[in-house]
Amino acid sequence: MGIIEVRDLCFYYGSFQALDRIGLDIEKNRITALIGPSGCGKTTFLRSLNRMTDMIENVRVTGRVIIDGEDIYRPGADLLALRKKVGMVFQRPNPFPLSVYDNVVYGLRVHGLRDKRRLEEKLVRSLESVHLWEELKDRLDANALTLSGEQQQRLCIARLVAVEPEIVLMDEPCSALDLAATANIEDLMAELKKRYTIVIVTHNMQQAARVSDFTGYFLLGELVEIGATHQIFTTPRDPRTEDYITGRFG
Amino acid sequence: MRVDPRVEQRVVGALLWSMTVVTVAVLVFIIAFVLKKGLPAVDWGFLVENPVDMGKGGGIFSTIIGTIVLTAGAILVATPLGVGTAIFLTEYTWEGPVTRIIRFGAECLAGIPSIIFGLFGFILFVTKLKFGWSILSGSLTLAFMILPTIIRTSEEAIKSVPPGFRTVSFSLGSTKWQMVTRVVLPSALPGIVTGIVLSVGRSIGETAAVIFTAGSALRIPASLFSSSRTMSVHFYILAREGISMTNAYGTAAVLIVAILGINILTYYLMHRFIRKYS
Numbered sequence: 001m002g003i004i005e006v007r008d009l010c011f012y013y014g015s016f017q018a019l020d021r022i023g024l025d026i027e028k029n030r031i032t033a034l035i036g037p038s039g040c041g042k043t044t045f046l047r048s049l050n051r052m053t054d055m056i057e058n059v060r061v062t063g064r065v066i067i068d069g070e071d072i073y074r075p076g077a078d079l080l081a082l083r084k085k086v087g088m089v090f091q092r093p094n095p096f097p098l099s100v101y102d103n104v105v106y107g108l109r110v111h112g113l114r115d116k117r118r119l120e121e122k123l124v125r126s127l128e129s130v131h132l133w134e135e136l137k138d139r140l141d142a143n144a145l146t147l148s149g150e151q152q153q154r155l156c157i158a159r160l161v162a163v164e165p166e167i168v169l170m171d172e173p174c175s176a177l178d179l180a181a182t183a184n185i186e187d188l189m190a191e192l193k194k195r196y197t198i199v200i201v202t203h204n205m206q207q208a209a210r211v212s213d214f215t216g217y218f219l220l221g222e223l224v225e226i227g228a229t230h231q232i233f234t235t236p237r238d239p240r241t242e243d244y245i246t247g248r249f250g
Numbered sequence: 251m252r253v254d255p256r257v258e259q260r261v262v263g264a265l266l267w268s269m270t271v272v273t274v275a276v277l278v279f280i281i282a283f284v285l286k287k288g289l290p291a292v293d294w295g296f297l298v299e300n301p302v303d304m305g306k307g308g309g310i311f312s313t314i315i316g317t318i319v320l321t322a323g324a325i326l327v328a329t330p331l332g333v334g335t336a337i338f339l340t341e342y343t344w345e346g347p348v349t350r351i352i353r354f355g356a357e358c359l360a361g362i363p364s365i366i367f368g369l370f371g372f373i374l375f376v377t378k379l380k381f382g383w384s385i386l387s388g389s390l391t392l393a394f395m396i397l398p399t400i401i402r403t404s405e406e407a408i409k410s411v412p413p414g415f416r417t418v419s420f421s422l423g424s425t426k427w428q429m430v431t432r433v434v435l436p437s438a439l440p441g442i443v444t445g446i447v448l449s450v451g452r453s454i455g456e457t458a459a460v461i462f463t464a465g466s467a468l469r470i471p472a473s474l475f476s477s478s479r480t481m482s483v484h485f486y487i488l489a490r491e492g493i494s495m496t497n498a499y500g501t502a503a504v505l506i507v508a509i510l511g512i513n514i515l516t517y518y519l520m521h522r523f524i525r526k527y528s
Contacts, residue, residue, distance in 0.1 A: 050421065080425065083420065083421055094414040106419075106432070110425075
């Protein structure tokens with residue numbers, strides 16, 4: 001039994017079916033990687049886990065996604081509480097055009113924290129957990145857009161962990177970064193999984209193999225196979241997975 | 251007969267150049283003409299004294315006050331309505347037939363001649379609602395006139411805020427309203443302000459819409475229900491009734507300088523706005 005249980009999840013954009021009867025469990029404090037070719041539904045699946053897909057017009061969902069024992073698609077589900085619990089890191093680093101300080105405390109303020117001292121405590125802790133505190137402690141007033149790409153992505157992760165989510169969804173978080181920055185962010189993920197459950201979508205199979213504990217392979221809106229990462233990459237059960245990971249396809 | 255492309259190029263170049271010269275020349279001529287005729291009448295006393303003898307003597311102080319009060323009233327009413335509508339259209343609804351109808355309606359409103367607004371304001375505010383010729387009637391009429399400008403510029407400004415900011419804000423558990431007030435509006439503010447300043451320019455110069463609704467009293471208005479005269483109405487009456495051409499041109503000069511100032515300010519704001527997002 002996982003922290004996230006997905007049962008028979010189907011997802012439609014208008015009349016187009018993007019996900020077909022997805023069922024899987026995601027385990028607590030582990031990194032689960034989702035791989036597959038472009039358009040296979042892995043990003044749609046990721047975004048359906050905190051209902052960011054609600055922002056798109058004309059979507060329809062059937063099936064259940066149970067997080068901490070509650071179906072997030074039940075009528076009247078509390079979306080704000082859900083997104084506080086299930087946060088997201090995006091493909092491109094996307095800090096607000098505000099100061100470093102205002103970026104990190106954005107979520108805290110949104111959730112009603114006003115006390116200056118507590119905001120600062122959490123700011124320090126969040127920046128420390130992404131190893132930005134030493135670099136930025138004298139530049140908290142600087143506009144976040146002046147930081148490097150890697151710093152921006154770390155800042156976005158700090159902004160997220162400040163609200164203390166349980167689950168962190170990562171949508172190709174390294175695709176806009178260079179190799180060194182990618183390695184650093186991957187190290188960071190390994191640290192973060194002690195406190196958070198991480199689900200990461202990646203185009204990069206080596207990255208999935210390096211960082212994840214479990215790997216799921218999506219193809220044409222279907223979950224072909226999911227299992228322990230070393231098993232998927234050494235002895236896949238489904239021939240379609242084997243074609244993909246050996247590079248015969250995709 | 252085939253014209254040598256090189257000759258054609260020369261001719262077209264000269265033609266376009268002269269068209270531009272004509273455009274600029276007309277503008278410069280109008281401004282220079284009004285300033286030349288008007289500025290001699292303008293001194294400190296002209297700006298701070300009230301009109302005497304229907305405007306034959308004295309200054310234009312009460313009409314400056316009338317213009318400022320009417321414009322401020324119009325902006326105070328139109329800004330929340332316009333920005334609110336823009337927020338609704340961009341953030342609170344999907345694109346569809348309804349938004350298209352609202353937008354089309356606003357565009358039509360922008361195309362209505364101002365004298366029709368004056369007539370509408372006269373019938374609705376002055377007579378039907380019994381506000382009389384007053385600051386209130388005039389401001390409300392002006393507000394409806396500038397509403398389309400404010401809606402459109404605010405919408406453009408809001409749309410130019412990168413969509414990623416909205417996604418992030420939602421993903422951190424914010425409500426739509428928190429997202430709008432903390433991320434979208436601050437980023438869109440320079441664009442919204444540009445639209446408001448543009449509307450101020452339009453209100454200040456407006457004559458037809460206010461002469462029917464705010465009247466033409468020369469006293470400094472005492473309340474929202476007092477009639478008042480704006481600079482452009484003052485100019486119209488002075489010139490039309492042959493009271494004093496000198497003072498009419500003086501008023502026009504003050505008006506033109508004010509509007510030029512506002513346009514320069516708008517240009518500056520827009521420039522800053524564009525720099526911020528490119």
